[in-house]
Amino acid sequence: MQEINKEYIDHICELLESKQASSILKLLEEFHPADIAKIIEDLNTKEANGLFTLLDDETASDVLVELDEDIQQKLLQDIPATEIYEKFLEPMESDDAADIINELPEDVKEKVVNILSESKEEEAQDVIELLDYPEDTAGGLMAKERIQVNINENVSKCIARIQEAKEELDDIYAVYVVDEEEKLKGIIPLQNLVLYSPKTKIIDFFESEIISVDTYTQAEEVARIMKRYDLVVLPVVDSDGILVGRITIDDVVDFITEEAEEDYQLASGISEDVDPTDKIWVLSRARLPWLLLGLVGGVAASKVIGQHEASIKIYPEMAFFIPIITAMAGNAGIQSSAIVVQALAGNTLGESSFFAKIFKEFTVSFINGMICSVILLAYGIFFTDMLQTALTISISLLAVIILASTLGLAIPLLLQRIKIDPALATGPFITTTNDLIGLAVYFYIGHMMYNIPF
Amino acid sequence: MQEINKEYIDHICELLESKQASSILKLLEEFHPADIAKIIEDLNTKEANGLFTLLDDETASDVLVELDEDIQQKLLQDIPATEIYEKFLEPMESDDAADIINELPEDVKEKVVNILSESKEEEAQDVIELLDYPEDTAGGLMAKERIQVNINENVSKCIARIQEAKEELDDIYAVYVVDEEEKLKGIIPLQNLVLYSPKTKIIDFFESEIISVDTYTQAEEVARIMKRYDLVVLPVVDSDGILVGRITIDDVVDFITEEAEEDYQLASGISEDVDPTDKIWVLSRARLPWLLLGLVGGVAASKVIGQHEASIKIYPEMAFFIPIITAMAGNAGIQSSAIVVQALAGNTLGESSFFAKIFKEFTVSFINGMICSVILLAYGIFFTDMLQTALTISISLLAVIILASTLGLAIPLLLQRIKIDPALATGPFITTTNDLIGLAVYFYIGHMMYNIPF
Numbered sequence: 001m002q003e004i005n006k007e008y009i010d011h012i013c014e015l016l017e018s019k020q021a022s023s024i025l026k027l028l029e030e031f032h033p034a035d036i037a038k039i040i041e042d043l044n045t046k047e048a049n050g051l052f053t054l055l056d057d058e059t060a061s062d063v064l065v066e067l068d069e070d071i072q073q074k075l076l077q078d079i080p081a082t083e084i085y086e087k088f089l090e091p092m093e094s095d096d097a098a099d100i101i102n103e104l105p106e107d108v109k110e111k112v113v114n115i116l117s118e119s120k121e122e123e124a125q126d127v128i129e130l131l132d133y134p135e136d137t138a139g140g141l142m143a144k145e146r147i148q149v150n151i152n153e154n155v156s157k158c159i160a161r162i163q164e165a166k167e168e169l170d171d172i173y174a175v176y177v178v179d180e181e182e183k184l185k186g187i188i189p190l191q192n193l194v195l196y197s198p199k200t201k202i203i204d205f206f207e208s209e210i211i212s213v214d215t216y217t218q219a220e221e222v223a224r225i226m227k228r229y230d231l232v233v234l235p236v237v238d239s240d241g242i243l244v245g246r247i248t249i250d251d252v253v254d255f256i257t258e259e260a261e262e263d264y265q266l267a268s269g270i271s272e273d274v275d276p277t278d279k280i281w282v283l284s285r286a287r288l289p290w291l292l293l294g295l296v297g298g299v300a301a302s303k304v305i306g307q308h309e310a311s312i313k314i315y316p317e318m319a320f321f322i323p324i325i326t327a328m329a330g331n332a333g334i335q336s337s338a339i340v341v342q343a344l345a346g347n348t349l350g351e352s353s354f355f356a357k358i359f360k361e362f363t364v365s366f367i368n369g370m371i372c373s374v375i376l377l378a379y380g381i382f383f384t385d386m387l388q389t390a391l392t393i394s395i396s397l398l399a400v401i402i403l404a405s406t407l408g409l410a411i412p413l414l415l416q417r418i419k420i421d422p423a424l425a426t427g428p429f430i431t432t433t434n435d436l437i438g439l440a441v442y443f444y445i446g447h448m449m450y451n452i453p454f
Numbered sequence: 455m456q457e458i459n460k461e462y463i464d465h466i467c468e469l470l471e472s473k474q475a476s477s478i479l480k481l482l483e484e485f486h487p488a489d490i491a492k493i494i495e496d497l498n499t500k501e502a503n504g505l506f507t508l509l510d511d512e513t514a515s516d517v518l519v520e521l522d523e524d525i526q527q528k529l530l531q532d533i534p535a536t537e538i539y540e541k542f543l544e545p546m547e548s549d550d551a552a553d554i555i556n557e558l559p560e561d562v563k564e565k566v567v568n569i570l571s572e573s574k575e576e577e578a579q580d581v582i583e584l585l586d587y588p589e590d591t592a593g594g595l596m597a598k599e600r601i602q603v604n605i606n607e608n609v610s611k612c613i614a615r616i617q618e619a620k621e622e623l624d625d626i627y628a629v630y631v632v633d634e635e636e637k638l639k640g641i642i643p644l645q646n647l648v649l650y651s652p653k654t655k656i657i658d659f660f661e662s663e664i665i666s667v668d669t670y671t672q673a674e675e676v677a678r679i680m681k682r683y684d685l686v687v688l689p690v691v692d693s694d695g696i697l698v699g700r701i702t703i704d705d706v707v708d709f710i711t712e713e714a715e716e717d718y719q720l721a722s723g724i725s726e727d728v729d730p731t732d733k734i735w736v737l738s739r740a741r742l743p744w745l746l747l748g749l750v751g752g753v754a755a756s757k758v759i760g761q762h763e764a765s766i767k768i769y770p771e772m773a774f775f776i777p778i779i780t781a782m783a784g785n786a787g788i789q790s791s792a793i794v795v796q797a798l799a800g801n802t803l804g805e806s807s808f809f810a811k812i813f814k815e816f817t818v819s820f821i822n823g824m825i826c827s828v829i830l831l832a833y834g835i836f837f838t839d840m841l842q843t844a845l846t847i848s849i850s851l852l853a854v855i856i857l858a859s860t861l862g863l864a865i866p867l868l869l870q871r872i873k874i875d876p877a878l879a880t881g882p883f884i885t886t887t888n889d890l891i892g893l894a895v896y897f898y899i900g901h902m903m904y905n906i907p908f
Contacts, residue, residue, distance in 0.1 A: 006805035032665075034682045042805070066682075159648050171684070172645040173627060190644040191626040194613050211486075227711070228488045228520075230625070230704035232686045249703050250684035253710065257681070260714035261796060267721055268792030268880070269785050276797045276811060277804035283818045287789045288825065291855070294785045295826050298778025299833060305774045312770040319766050319773035320759045323889055324752025326777050330784070331723050331748045331882050335741045338722030342715060343730045350731035351460035351496075357730060364737045371742065372749050379753060401745070426722070428785050435777050 004035060009042045016050050024054055033059060037066035042277075045074055061088045065096045069103050076104065081111035093168070094123065095143035095251065098130035130245075138222050139215035141255065142236045142245035147175045149202060151185050156198035158188065171250075173233045176243055177206045184235055184243040186210055212237050215244060220259070223252050224347060262423070263345060267338065269294075269428040290428040297432030301326075304439045311446065317389045318446050322439065328372065328397060329404040329438030330431035336361055336408035337426045344412065344422050354413060358406060365405030369398040392449040396442040403441065404434040458489060463496045470504050478508055487513060491520035499528055515542045519550045523557050530558065535565035547622070548577065549597035549705065552584035584699075592676050593669035595709065596690045596699035601629045603656060605639050610652035612642065625704075627687045630697055631660045638689055638697040640664055666691050669698060674713070677706050678801055716877070717799065721792065723748075723882040744882040751886030755780075758893045765900065771843045772900050776893065782826065782851060783858040783892030784885035790815055790862035791880045798866065798876050808867060812860060819859030823852040846903040850896040857895065858888040 015024045028036055036055070040048045040063065052060060052075050064072055076084055084104075089097040089112070101112055113131070116124040126144035133139025145168060147161045158175045165172065175193060177186040186206040196205060212235045213222055226234055226249060236245045261273060269290035274283055305312070305322070312319050343349040352360075373394040380390020408430055412422035469478045482490055490509070494502045494517065506514060506529050518526055530538055538558075543551040543566070555566055567585065570578040580598035587593025599622060601615045612629045619626070629647060631640040640660040650659060666689045667676055680688055680703060690699045715727060723744030728737055759766070759776070766773050797803040806814075827848040834844020862884055866876035 009805070032683060034684075038682075162645055163649055166645070166649070169645075171686070173686070190648065191616055191620070191623075194644065194648055195617055195620070227704075227707055228492075229486060230488075230702075232625070232627070232703060248684075249686060249707070250681075253681055253703070253707060256707065257710060257714070260711070260718070261800075264714070264718055264721065264792065264796060267718065268788050270789055270792060274793060275800075275802045275804070276793060276814070277802065277806075280814065280818050280821070283793070283814075284821045287786075287818070288822050290789070291782065291785055291822055291826055292829075294781045295778070295829060298775070298781050299830070301777035301781070302774035305777070306771070309770050309774075312773050313767060316763050316766040316770075316773075317760070319770075319776065320756035320763075321752070322773065322776045323755035323759070323780050323893065324749070326780055327748045327752050327755070327886065327889055328745065330885070331745055332741075334722050334881070335724055335744070338718065338724060339728060339730055339737070342718060346715075346729075348729045348731065350729070351463070352731075360730070360734065360737075364734050364741070367734070367738045368742050368745055372745055375746075375749060376753070427788070431784065432781065435781060439777065 004038055004042075009039060012039060012051070013043065013047055016047050021054050024051065028055075028059075033062035034066045036063045040075075041068055041071055049075060057087045058091060061091045064088050064100065065092060072100060073103055073105075076100075076108075081108055082115060084108070085112055085115045089127070090123070093143045093145055094126040094130055094245075095141070097127045101127065101131060102135065133215060136219040137215065138213045138217040138219070138234075138236045138247060139245075141219055141222060141251050142215070142247045144245050145169050146235075146243070146246045147172055148178055148182075148243060149175055151177050151179055151203050151206070153202055154198065155193065155196045155200045155202070158193055158202070159198065171233075171248055176235055176246070177202055178243050181240075182243060183241045184210065184212055184237050187235070210235070213247075214239060219255055220345070220347075222247060223256050223259075226252050227256075259345070263341065263426075266421075266423045267334070267341075267426040293428055293432055297435055301435055301439055304436060304443065308443045308446070311443070311450065315389070315446075315450060317386050318392075318443070321389070321393045321442075324376075324393065325396060325400055325438045325442045326435045329400045329434035332365060332368070332401045333404035333408035333430040333434040334426065336365070336405040337412050337430050340409050340412045341423050341426055344416055357413070358410060361406050361409040362402060365402045366398075368405075369401035372401065373398040388449060392446050393442075395449070396445045399441050399445065400434075400438040403437060407434065407437070458492055458496070463493065466493060466505070467497065467501055470501050475508050478505065482509075482513075487516035488520045490517045494529075495522055495525055503529060511541045512545060515545045518542050518554065519546060526554060527557055527559075530554075530562075535562055536569060538562070539566055539569045543581070544577070547597045547599055548580040548584055548699075549595070551581045555581065555585060556589065587669060590673040591669065592667045592671040592673070592688075592690045592701060593699075595673055595676060595705050596669070596701045598699045599623050600689075600697070600700045601626055602632055602636075602697060603629055605631050605633055605657050605660070607656055608652065609647065609650045609654045609656070612647055612656070613652065625687075625702055630689055630700070631656055632697050635694075636697060637695040638664065638666055638691050641689070664689065667701075668693060673709055674799070674801075676701060677710050677713075680706050681710075713799070717795065717880075720875075720877045721788075721795075721880040747882055747886055751889055755889055755893055758890060758897065762897045762900070765897075765904065769843070769900075769904060771840050772846075772897070775843070775847045775896075778830075778847065779850060779854055779892045779896045780885075780889045783854045783888035786819060786822070786855045787858035787862035787884040787888040788880065790819070790859040791866050791884050794863050794866045795877050795880055798870055811867070812864060815860050815863040816856060819856045820852075822859075823855035826855065827852040842903060846900050847896075849903070850899045853895050853899065854888075854892040857891060861888065861891070 012024060040051055043051060048071065055063060089100065101109055104112060116128050130144065147165055149158050149161060162172060173190060175188040176184060177188060179185050186208040187210045188206050192205065211225065211229055213225065214237055222234065232249045234247045235243055236247060238244050270286050271289045272286040274286045376397055377390055377394040380386060384390065411425040415425050416422045466478060494505055497505060502525065509517060543554065555563055558566060570582050584598065601619055603612050603615060616626060627644060629642040630638060631642060633639050640662040641664045642660050646659065665679060665683055667679065668691055676688065686703045688701045689697055690701060692698050724740050725743045726740040728740045830851055831844055831848040834840060838844065865879040869879050870876045
């Protein structure tokens with residue numbers, strides 16, 4: 001397979017420049033739509049548009065599904081709604097079409113939905129149905145297309161259905177078995193289907209033990225179920241148990257990856273999904289919010305320290321250890337918040353009570369705080385002549401580590417309880433909070449140790 | 455399906471306590487092995503052992519595959535090697551058996567490998583072959599079991615092969631087509647197989663365009679390929695193009711999840727994969743290393759500041775802004791390192807040169823640094839009377855943000871170049887480095903601004 005590297009992209013750009021459409025199409029022939037999508041993502045907007053319009057409608061539709069959302073929208077922005085529907089959306093599977101419609105600008109979206117509503121075709125109705133489900137639920141992840149047979153039919157009916165669906169469905173792993181009311185009764189994995197003769201009745205060999213979810217099951221739960229039971233496809237039923245769609249593992253893999261990336265970005269103080277290849281102002285915008293938060297926190301910290309101006313003049317060594325307090329408060333808080341956020345995401349938090357968790361965190365941070373404090377104290381005693389300062393810092397450090405760790409645990413748990421994404425309480429948020437609390441504690445202890453009146 | 459909650463676990467513990475084996479087995483009957491694994495993971499070691507020994511060999515083997523590695527090893531530690539092989543490993547698929555053997559203590563592992571070597575069975579040889587591949591390669595991810603037919607055979611042969619393998623293989627999605635030398639020639643998705651009559655020759659309808667990897671392809675690349683092309687299974691060939699195994703998506707999903715968790719932990723200063731339910735000393739151990747790094751960094755920072763004791767005595771307001779410098783250096787560095795680490799993981803770094811990337815990062819951080827500096831300067835001018843300090847801080851802040859961001863970009867790129875995991879350069883490592891550099895810059899600029907001699 002041809003590797004897509006910089007030389008190759010440059011070569012395609014040159015061909016685009018000199019308008020050699022047929023050479024380009026010949027080059028692209030050997031590529032999977034996902035590869036053409038990757039090439040388009042490496043081009044600038046004008047080149048991307050140029051290449052995209054060269055593609056025949058079927059390929060263009062396949063490529064569109066694979067593109068990054070923002071590039072999808074850029075390529076579609078000057079195309080009329082009717083054309084978007086007929087050329088690109090109609091050949092797609094229902095879930096892909098719904099995903100793209102959901103990202104369209106409101107006015108275009110409305111027009112496309114109108115076209116869909118007026119269409120008599122079942123596929124159009126399927127897409128409209130999917131648009132109603134929230135994105136992060138089983139309904140939002142599922143496709144309507146599936147192979148479904150009545151429990152009283154036989155193997156040849158299954159095969160006929162697969163034959164009919166062959167063009168529109170390229171990932172069939174199982175046939176779903178329903179009763180007269182279309183309620184899900186079971187499943188026939190294809191590997192079993194091939195073993196029976198066409199006349200065999202479904203009722204004689206289908207599997208009735210089946211794992212399914214309903215349309216409002218949360219996407220996290222869907223991912224957990226498919227991961228735990230190693231499923232490649234999961235049927236979705238409505239509240240009456242009627243089969244309405246199926247979720248394939250590729251969409252769940254995308255969901256898992258996106259969720260992990262989002263948590264990583266939140267922990268790193270980035271507010272949008274950005275790549276190094278994004279435009280400068282996009283990169284800047286994604287990073288500015290948390291920098292501004294840090295700025296506000298820093299100004300607040302200067303106020304906290306400013307209240308102790310007099311003591312710093314007398315004991316400037318108090319200032320030397322400001323970074324150790326803020327750094328350790330930040331590190332300890334991030335560690336405990338990261339562990340709890342990951343456990344919430346993976347559902348491995350355990351069954352103990354809130355206070356039992358706080359107490360455990362207190363113990364862990366007490367142990368680590370003591371180790372750090374004792375090392376720092378020993379360093380102070382043996383390598384400096386600032387004994388009183390060493391004692392002040394050590395005591396403060398212990399207090400700060402315990403406080404920061406416990407807050408790092410408690411805040412995500414409380415956010416989760418009031419239905420806010422606990423991952424918000426990681427990264428710059430937790431470090432900024434802990435900087436302030438840490439400094440207040442440090443100077444308070446300093447006051448007591450040096451016996452300075454407030 | 456019965457939910458596994460605390461009450462349910464307690465109920466099982468009571469039954470274990472009162473040795474009601476048959477009641478327990480009856481309860482567990484309705485569960486999937488993955489669910490029984492989850493129950494065992496919620497028990498203490500003694501209870502887990504008690505429950506595990508109750509299971510029949512086949513169930514025990516299925517459950518073992520689903521368990522966390524450390525619990526697997528605990529359950530196996532008192533069982534002789536022969537028994538481990540005969541009871542648990544023999545019924546497993548080759549990749550699961552190899553994974554478990556790889557985690558065994560060296561002496562037990564050696565004994566098991568000896569038993570395998572002496573076995574005449576093909577399955578045993580398969581496992582031995584798999585043990586030779588590094589864990590993070592296609593060879594380490596693949597299973598040997600697959601459905602393989604010669605290109606000159608017909609559909610009925612495919613079906614016969616599926617029938618033979620039915621017991622040992624519960625996830626068949628495709629039949630692989632090879633030539634006389636066992637070189638991979640193509641694939642027949644099961645959904646196509648069902649459409650042809652038993653007498654149809656394979657050569658007349660198999661798909662010859664096929665995506666495969668070789669045994670030494672890196673696991674990251676395997677994940678990328680399966681994700682990009684939405685594959686549920688990927689054939690693996692050796693250097694001669696001979697088909698040797700296949701990778702299923704469930705193993706790749708586990709790999710993706712583990713990698714994301716690892717990067718998240720590194721960014722959060724946690725050195726082991728821990729859950730809130732782990733023992734206190736495990737939690738403490740996972741967090742201590744980066745706290746100690748923070749401690750060393752903090753002591754070094756106190757040295758940097760200590761050199762400016764005289765200036766702090768005269769201008770104590772220099773101390774007020776220490777946290778803003780360290781916080782912003784930390785935040786800016788973490789942001790840029792996180793973006794590059796994520797891009798390296800997702801292979802979305804783009805094709806520009808190292809210096810082009812540095813220049814772009816410089817621009818982004820210059821913009822964000824200017825915005826933050828101007829805001830801080832305005833605050834200093836309008837809300838405080840410390841004009842000179844405000845100017846010093848603002849200039850320092852700009853310099854520190856640019857420096858920290860650029861380092862945050864450069865360090866992971868350099869680590870990648872010398873084949874060290876770039877994710878190491880996130881979290882506490884980057885904040886500690888940037889604290890020190892930031893403080894040095896800040897006090898240097900302060901010196902110049904206040905015109906204090908060194």
